Amino acid sequence: MINGNFKTNYEDEIKIFQTTFVKFWLVILFVGLIIFPLVADRYFIYLCNLCGIAIIGALGLNILTGYTGQISLGHAGFLAIGGYTSAILSTKLGIPFWLAMPLSGIMAAMAGMIVAIPSLRLKGLYIAITTFAFGFIVDHLIIHWESMTNGPSGITAPRPSLGVFVFDSDKSYYFIIIVMVILATGFARNLFRSRVGRALIAIRDRDIAAEIIGINLTKYKIQAFSISSFYAGIAGSLMAHYFDVITFENFTLMLSIQYLAMIIVGGVGSILGSIYGAIFITLLPELIRLLTDLFRQEYPSLTTRFADLKSVTFGLIIIIFLIFGPKGLYGVWRDIKVYWKNWPFTY
Amino acid sequence: MENNLIHIKNIHLAFGGTQALLNVSLEIKEKEILAIIGPNGAGKTSLLNCISGFYRPYKGEIIYQNMDLTKVAPHKIAKLGIARTFQNIELYTGLNTLDNLMAARHIHMKRGAFWDGIYFGPRRREDIKHRKFVEEVIDLLELEPVRKKIVGSLPYGQRKRVDLARALCMNPKILLLDEPMAGMNVEEKEDMARFILDIFELREIAVVLVEHNMDVVMDISDRIAVLDFGTKIAEGSPDDIKGDPKVIRAYLGAGQS
Numbered sequence: 381m382i383n384g385n386f387k388t389n390y391e392d393e394i395k396i397f398q399t400t401f402v403k404f405w406l407v408i409l410f411v412g413l414i415i416f417p418l419v420a421d422r423y424f425i426y427l428c429n430l431c432g433i434a435i436i437g438a439l440g441l442n443i444l445t446g447y448t449g450q451i452s453l454g455h456a457g458f459l460a461i462g463g464y465t466s467a468i469l470s471t472k473l474g475i476p477f478w479l480a481m482p483l484s485g486i487m488a489a490m491a492g493m494i495v496a497i498p499s500l501r502l503k504g505l506y507i508a509i510t511t512f513a514f515g516f517i518v519d520h521l522i523i524h525w526e527s528m529t530n531g532p533s534g535i536t537a538p539r540p541s542l543g544v545f546v547f548d549s550d551k552s553y554y555f556i557i558i559v560m561v562i563l564a565t566g567f568a569r570n571l572f573r574s575r576v577g578r579a580l581i582a583i584r585d586r587d588i589a590a591e592i593i594g595i596n597l598t599k600y601k602i603q604a605f606s607i608s609s610f611y612a613g614i615a616g617s618l619m620a621h622y623f624d625v626i627t628f629e630n631f632t633l634m635l636s637i638q639y640l641a642m643i644i645v646g647g648v649g650s651i652l653g654s655i656y657g658a659i660f661i662t663l664l665p666e667l668i669r670l671l672t673d674l675f676r677q678e679y680p681s682l683t684t685r686f687a688d689l690k691s692v693t694f695g696l697i698i699i700i701f702l703i704f705g706p707k708g709l710y711g712v713w714r715d716i717k718v719y720w721k722n723w724p725f726t727y
Numbered sequence: 728m729e730n731n732l733i734h735i736k737n738i739h740l741a742f743g744g745t746q747a748l749l750n751v752s753l754e755i756k757e758k759e760i761l762a763i764i765g766p767n768g769a770g771k772t773s774l775l776n777c778i779s780g781f782y783r784p785y786k787g788e789i790i791y792q793n794m795d796l797t798k799v800a801p802h803k804i805a806k807l808g809i810a811r812t813f814q815n816i817e818l819y820t821g822l823n824t825l826d827n828l829m830a831a832r833h834i835h836m837k838r839g840a841f842w843d844g845i846y847f848g849p850r851r852r853e854d855i856k857h858r859k860f861v862e863e864v865i866d867l868l869e870l871e872p873v874r875k876k877i878v879g880s881l882p883y884g885q886r887k888r889v890d891l892a893r894a895l896c897m898n899p900k901i902l903l904l905d906e907p908m909a910g911m912n913v914e915e916k917e918d919m920a921r922f923i924l925d926i927f928e929l930r931e932i933a934v935v936l937v938e939h940n941m942d943v944v945m946d947i948s949d950r951i952a953v954l955d956f957g958t959k960i961a962e963g964s965p966d967d968i969k970g971d972p973k974v975i976r977a978y979l980g981a982g983q984s
């Protein structure tokens with residue numbers, strides 16, 4: 381049987397938080413996350429909420445693209461399905477947020493399975509094109525299925541409530557988002573240190589060698605799509621109940637590209653990378669806005685060019701990150717993974 | 728005939744104009760090391776690929792457990808207990824040795840993604856159990872030093888060993904090895920031969936060994952089949968094969984051309 385010493389070793393080894401040092405910082409982080417909304421300015425809490433939603437979405441995309449190697453240009457489509465499902469369920473059927481949110485995840489996951497089917501026989505760029513088309517189909521549906529979606533004018537979902545308490549402030553909504561971010565991160569983290577996660581990485585790294593150990597490629601690619609879309613659906617639902625109104629404009633191709641930028645910048649195939657990337661890309665427009673404000677006196681035309689500046693910077697950042705990975709996307713994959721691998725989960 | 732595990736019956740395989748296998752029949756028996764030899768391009772790898780379901784013969788059958796493997800998907804063949812290594816090492820380069828091997832426990836684990844995500848409880852217990860199995864293989868193949876190393880960064884000889892370890896972690900009934908010693912130095916080759924024998928003795932499984940190194944083949948195999956230009960030209964004990972004029976001609980012919 382198991383040698384006692386070895387068993388303890390292994391159980392120690394599989395703990396998520398290995399050293400007291402890491403534990404210490406995690407406690408600090410946790411306390412910080414709780415204190416933050418109590419002391420921070422409303423605007424910062426708002427930004428933090430956007431980051432939280434982006435983290436959930438980026439984790440979802442990384443599960444599909446980073447860990448399973450299926451490039452998606454339609455992530456926004458899944459967010460849209462989540463957002464609209466949640467908004468429609470709560471406005472038309474009066475279903476509470478707490479039920480509408482998981483249902484929107486499930487709805488997006490089902491859409492993910494459908495998108496997965498044509499992707500099964502395809503690779504690389506072709507999957508990108510399929511998902512790209514999917515994004516447009518969703519946009520089209522939102523605009524034209526007016527009886528459901530209110531068409532271009534958008535839809536307003538109520539803020540969540542618990543009994544008499546309504547989560548109508550940025551501060552109270554912050555706590556919902558933080559809980560979801562922690563759940564989403566924990567789930568993803570665990571997934572990739574166990575069976576299905578390893579199967580997905582095996583498919584990404586060498587699909588032939590994945591089949592040879594008994595991994596059903598069809599089944600697990602579909603699972604990757606559906607788990608990824610589930611995350612996107614949850615992120616979309618959180619958007620819907622947070623924003624005053626959601627329209628198709630919240631879910632355009634630009635959003636899909638932003639999500640790709642998040643995982644490329646943060647780290648393809650890395651949980652922590654998803655988090656860093658999501659924060660970076662979410663705060664980037666604010667940073668640009670800050671800079672344009674700073675130089676407004678000297679260059680008044682800058683403010684009107686804000687939108688252009690934003691797109692150009694996004695493009696530049698993606699290109700810079702791609703170029704610095706000498707082996708293209710796959711290189712960035714590995715390199716960034718090694719870089720971002722260690723904090724705070726020494727694994 | 729009872730101890731037959733796999734019965735390959737008259738298989739034909741072609742790629743466009745190239746006839747890779749022509750009417751090849753072969754039996755793989757329980758608890759034997761069967762070597763498949765032959766000059767380059769003889770069809771050895773193709774034969775293994777037919778058994779593991781990657782290539783589909785246009786004629787013939789491969790009978791295993793009353794099934795025709797030529798009609799079974801590769802991942803299902805793996806579940807039936809057939810494991811293999813690759814001539815050109817195909818590992819999950821982004822994972823470390825340990826995770827490569829844990830991945831190979833896939834078919835023996837049960838729960839799905841939901842339990843992965845929860846992790847604590849059943850999944851963790853299952854992981855610990857399978858980890859024990861994997862650690863035994865790591866011990867056996869002396870992979871302790873590279874346990875936590877990303878396999879993409881390992882030297883060639885060690886990657887070959889991880890490839891073998893991965894196949895072993897599947898706990899197969901039949902182990903197909905495609906040139907496990909190719910490209911290794913003498914010492915590594917000796918280690919590998921020893922490992923194969925250790926595995927064979929410990930697990931009492933059938934080992935199919937494709938190998939160019941004649942010394943090793945003559946030393947460790949119970950039976951040898953010789954392929955040349957896609958056909959089986961000889962089959963028998965190492966001694967039979969050594970003296971077989973057809974075999975000598977095939978090798979000399981290949982040497983001269």
Ligand SMILES: Nc1ncnc2c1ncn2[C@@H]1O[C@H](COP(=O)(O)OP(=O)(O)OP(=O)(O)O)[C@@H](O)[C@H]1O
Pocket residue numbers: 742745746747765766767768769770771772773774814
């Ligand atoms: N996927 C493929 N597509 C086209 N031709 C192939 C393919 N696989 C094998 N062949 C051809 O089939 C023949 C047998 O190849 P195979 O790889 O089985 O030989 P081998 O005996 O393993 O040789 P080696 O000792 O060089 O590994 C060769 O002529 C090869 O070119």
Ligand SMILES: [Mg+2]
Pocket residue numbers: 771772773814905
């Ligand atoms: Mg070969």
